[in-house]
Amino acid sequence: MLETRYDWRMFILPHLLHVGLLALTILALGRFVSGVWLKSPVTALTVAVVFSLLNFMIGWFLALLLWIPTILTLGLFLWFTSFFINTALLWLADKLLASFELKNTRALLLSSGAITIVSSAFNFVFVQHMRW
Numbered sequence: 001m002l003e004t005r006y007d008w009r010m011f012i013l014p015h016l017l018h019v020g021l022l023a024l025t026i027l028a029l030g031r032f033v034s035g036v037w038l039k040s041p042v043t044a045l046t047v048a049v050v051f052s053l054l055n056f057m058i059g060w061f062l063a064l065l066l067w068i069p070t071i072l073t074l075g076l077f078l079w080f081t082s083f084f085i086n087t088a089l090l091w092l093a094d095k096l097l098a099s100f101e102l103k104n105t106r107a108l109l110l111s112s113g114a115i116t117i118v119s120s121a122f123n124f125v126f127v128q129h130m131r132w
Contacts, residue, residue, distance in 0.1 A: 014126055015052070018119070022048035025118045026111075035107025039099035047093055047100045051115075054089045062088055082120065087112040 023045040030038035038044055062085045070077040090112050094102045102108045 017126065018122055019045075019048045019052050021118060021122055022051060022115065025114055026051075029111050029114055033107055033110050035103040036111055037101040037103060043097070043099040047097060050093045050097060051089055054092055055085075059085055059089060083112060083116045086116050086119070090115065 026036075026047050027038070027041055027044035029036045030044060038047075063081060066077065066081045066084060070081065087108060090102070091108060094100060094108075102111065
């Protein structure tokens with residue numbers, strides 16, 4: 001009988017890589033999007049950690065709320081679910097952190113779109129195609 005041993009790196013490493021990629025994305029957004037303000041480069045890492053914790057704590061609840069429109073639109077809304085969740089969580093992270101500011105709605109939507117694209121690409125490459 002084959003014994004399967006749990007390796008903690010299989011769980012921790014993808015999450016650490018995802019937080020690091022989010023931090024780099026937020027740092028790039030702060031550099032290139034005019035409505036995104038970061039106090040320092042360390043703030044990008046703080047925003048990534050807070051965003052990830054918010055996603056872990058309340059992201060599932062928002063996804064559950066968005067299942068009703070997904071069912072009513074026969075699954076078409078599913079394409080936008082992660083974008084709307086990321087928008088809400090990024091707005092909440094903006095309100096929680098004094099060293100991070102989204103100055104207008106355009107900056108919020110562009111940032112949320114960039115985070116959604118980067119997260120989707122990360123999940124496609126690492127979660128779907130990596131065998132840990």
